[in-house]
Amino acid sequence: MKGNAETLLFSKEVAPFIIPKEQVTVVKPDWTLDRALLVLTRRGQNSVPVINDENQIEGIISKTNILDHLYELSREKENELDFSKLNQFQVHEAMDLNHSGILSNSIFSFAFEILMNRSYIPIIDIRNQFLGILTRRVMMEKVIEYFHGEYLQTLADPV
Template sequence: MLLQALKDSQIMDNEIKKLMIPHEKVAHVQSNNPLDHALLVLIKSGYTAIPVLDTDYKVQGQISKAQILDSILGIERIEMERLHDYKVDEVMSNKVPRMNQNETFGKALMLSINHPFVCIEDDEQSFIGIMTRRSILALIHRHLGK
C-alpha cells in the first residue's frame, strides 16, 4: 500500500540531482588526513559518518566515529594519543553507497535502507553531493502527507 502510494505520486522517478545536498555544504575528509582531524570534523558536524574523498574529489569511502574509536580502543582504555598515528584510509570503510546524479529517487531510497547517506557523483565519478536518509524520509513524508 505504501509502495503503491509512492509510485502513484511519481516520486520514484524524480531525479536525485534536485534533491541532494551539494558538496560545498557536505562535511568530508580526505583519505590522507590523520584520524584526529577526521574525529574533529565528525564531532563539529554532528554526523556519525562522512564521505572520504581523494584530492581529485573522487569518493574513496566513508569514515565514522565508531570506526575511529574502534581503532584506538586499548585493552583498558581509549588511547586518544594514538589518533594522530593513523590516517583515514587505514580505518575507513571502502563500502559506500554511490550513484550518478541522473539516476532516480527509487535507487536512492533503496540504498538508504542500510546507509545514513548516499554519495552522488557526476558522469566523471567526481563527488558532487549527498542524499541523506533524513532528506529521503522528509520527501516521502511530504508526498504522503498530501
C-alpha cells in the same frame, strides 16, 4: 491521479534533492584520525565522506570506524585505549570502503532502497566526481509530502 503522482515521485531522478558538496563536511584520506575525529565531533556528524584530491569518493569515515581502529590497535598490543595514538594513523587506514556513490541521475526508488540502511549516500557524476550527498531525511520528507498530497487528494475526490 494517484498512480501518476506515485510514478512521478518514485521514478524521478534524485538530482534535485542533493545537498551540494560545498555544503557537505568531508575529510581527506591522508588526514590523521585525530583530525577527522575532531571534525566529526565539532560538526556533530557521526560519519562523513572521504574525498581525495581528485574530488572522488574513497569511502566513509565514522566515529565508530575510528574507535574500532583504536580498539584493534590496543587489542593487538594488549594495551588500554590510547587516544593520543590517533595522530599516528590516517583516515584511509580506518575508513569504510563499502560506501561508493550513486549517480545523480539515479531514480528515487533505487536511492530509497539504499537509504533504508544508511543515513546518506554520496552522489557522483559519470566521471566519478563527488557532487554531494543525498540524505535519508530528505527522501523521507519527499515521501511524506507525497503521502500528504495523496491523502488530501482522496479527501477531495468523491467516492
